[in-house]
Amino acid sequence: MKPPVKKTPVARRGRRDSHRLTPHELELGAFFVQMAGILGVPRSVAQIYALLYAADVALDFDQIQAKLGMSKGSVSQGLKFLRDHEMILSVKAKGVRRERWEPTPSLAASMVNLVRRQVLPALEQSTPALQRVLDGAQKAGASPEVLERLTRLKRWNARALELFPLMLPPSPGG
Amino acid sequence: MKPPVKKTPVARRGRRDSHRLTPHELELGAFFVQMAGILGVPRSVAQIYALLYAADVALDFDQIQAKLGMSKGSVSQGLKFLRDHEMILSVKAKGVRRERWEPTPSLAASMVNLVRRQVLPALEQSTPALQRVLDGAQKAGASPEVLERLTRLKRWNARALELFPLMLPPSPGG
DNA sequence: GCCTAAGTTCAATTTTTATTGAAACATGTC
DNA sequence: GACATGTTTCAATAAAAATTGAACTTAGGC
Structure with missing residues (x-):
């Protein structure tokens, strides 16, 4: 690293x-x-x-x-x-x-934009992926502990996804 | 990139x-x-x-x-x-x-820790550096506009520095 | 205290990422 | 519309970061 x-x-x-x-x-x-x-x-x-x-x-x-x-x-x-x-x-x-x-006048806004553009697409992509992982784990008979972990992860992802856009209003460019 | x-x-x-x-x-x-x-x-x-x-x-x-x-x-x-x-x-x-x-049980805590360990030292190091930059700019007769920018940057840095540790209580290890 | 299994270290190597610069492209000017 | 100036593109190269593996260290069993 x-x-x-x-x-x-x-x-x-x-x-x-x-x-x-x-x-x-x-x-x-x-x-x-x-x-x-x-x-x-x-x-x-x-x-x-x-x-x-x-x-x-x-x-x-x-x-x-x-x-x-x-x-x-x-x-x-x-x-x-x-x-x-x-x-x-x-x-x-x-x-x-x-x-x-x-x-531009606002450095802070620029930085938030920067982070958002990295993170948002990743979160969006992850939502269905995590669902598939959870389904797969269930079918494969994973332990309740693991299922719990994965469920929490999925929830966390969903929450992040809805919270993130609120950090700042979307930029004019998209 | x-x-x-x-x-x-x-x-x-x-x-x-x-x-x-x-x-x-x-x-x-x-x-x-x-x-x-x-x-x-x-x-x-x-x-x-x-x-x-x-x-x-x-x-x-x-x-x-x-x-x-x-x-x-x-x-x-x-x-x-x-x-x-x-x-x-x-x-x-x-x-x-x-x-x-x-x-460990809490992934969220782990991630916050991770970010904090990257960002905090950088912010701490920056505080005196930004002060020096500002002083230098003043002595060199920079425009009010630039001085304003640099002052804002310094304030922003200071604020981040006091807010960050509140994100989660410090870990046992440090 | 010696031996061995378990884990760490770090120089060499591979892989990834950033930078360069020459050729291609654009855009305004006459 | 030819020219010159300003900018972008992208293959080649350089730099940085991650990974490997063999030599080394450490800890426990006897």
Whole structure:
């Protein structure tokens, strides 16, 4: 399993980025990276978010790439992820083609969204699966103890499924 | 980032295990593996837990290894993890050396514990870090907007830190 | 106190996940 | 509608995480 505290990937960090970032940008980056790790979000995405979070003005693609020293591919995918999860907004000035990005007002909402999108589908998929497991166990003559356990699990799943959507109203996107 | 739905690792599954498991053991395994994935717990640990969860009687080391077709190392580490997180208990009959394992009564408590142990240390570490970030931003003359964001983040962190321990009373182990 | 069964450790390996970068694609401009 | 700029895609590669297995440790029986 993941080590409790992630060691800094020295090779990559030393290779190019980080000297373009101020100490507090770096420290904020580390904070978001750690939180992202818990939520299963890749490092590069967290770094982009942190950068935008600490920026006085909205930043464009090339500025992000330059500041973080990451590839176009990563920046593109990272921005896509953040957009899809409604964690950033593009600010367009007219006559300017380039998009510029800034964080959405509510970080909390974004995080709840993130969790929900991971958990809800899993719970939905599980409902019929757990029913099948319970049926199978009954037919196979499982002990009352096991049947009890499985029944509790199924109930728990159902409860979670009805509680979860209440955490926040569904996002515009679905 | 992780693909939304994990494809079954055909090679490994086909190689040895699974034909020792009943269909409902397999399906329950899949369920726990999926949940574990969200929580950042490795597959092998989830499989062990699922096996014990669906078992009529407590199982020993060798039975687990045989049923799941995994290495001694994985079984040992998996059991250690589950023990450390108070998700399983050993049932000892006297005169018998071998330990036998069964799930603890409360799965819900176990899961909360699991989350707490990931999140709490991160939050604690973050408190001073965020303060430093905020100070740095102030000294560097950041815009009021950014200072506002960072202040909110710090408050949010502090709130999470005081709310979290209330989710469940602390476990005996710490 | 020695022997053996039971379990742990950890370096090597495999598997999974993230990142890169070059080619393809889009979109606005003239 | 050709061009240039900005962005995405995706196969190849690098990095991180999980798993294995053989050497090592520990605990109990004698």
